[in-house]
Amino acid sequence: MSTEQEVRRFLEEWTDSWKSSSHRSKILHPGGGIQYPGEESRYDPDTEGKRTDAVRQIAPDLRMRLLRWAETGGVLFGEWELSCTIGGRSLKFVGVNRFDLEGDRAREGRAFIDRLELLEFAEPDREVLTLGDLMAAALRPRE
Numbered sequence: 001m002s003t004e005q006e007v008r009r010f011l012e013e014w015t016d017s018w019k020s021s022s023h024r025s026k027i028l029h030p031g032g033g034i035q036y037p038g039e040e041s042r043y044d045p046d047t048e049g050k051r052t053d054a055v056r057q058i059a060p061d062l063r064m065r066l067l068r069w070a071e072t073g074g075v076l077f078g079e080w081e082l083s084c085t086i087g088g089r090s091l092k093f094v095g096v097n098r099f100d101l102e103g104d105r106a107r108e109g110r111a112f113i114d115r116l117e118l119l120e121f122a123e124p125d126r127e128v129l130t131l132g133d134l135m136a137a138a139l140r141p142r143e
Contacts (some may be wrong), residue, residue: 002102059091
């Protein structure tokens with residue numbers, strides 16, 4: 001369970017955490033980790049810091065803006081917007097994280113994003129399917 005002061009300190013650290021690996025690794029407990037969509041393994045504080053540095057190499061102007069948040073019983077949900085420039089093109093997308101807090105650090109975290117937005121950015125000429133298209137394909141009988 002976290003106090004209101006610890007939650008607010010975590011939110012400040014989390015918002016600043018995209019600045020560098022040392023900032024990013026401070027949001028996680030030493031044994032903690034965070035899971036991202038499409039990734040099989042979770043990132044511990046060290047690997048999360050290295051991942052942050054790799055992202056900043058590609059997008060040095062990366063910024064995170066916290067849109068809104070809610071916390072109850074040590075579980076924090078935060079909606080955020082990331083924006084950056086990659087290869088001269090602007091990218092902006094919204095996601096949500098869930099953190100299990102212990103004090104002012106996360107024991108566990110999970111990020112939720114719409115990966116189709118990133119696919120559209122990465123491959124702008126590719127036809128992007130809607131959620132309805134994907135659901136219809138998933139429900140189609142298999143032979």
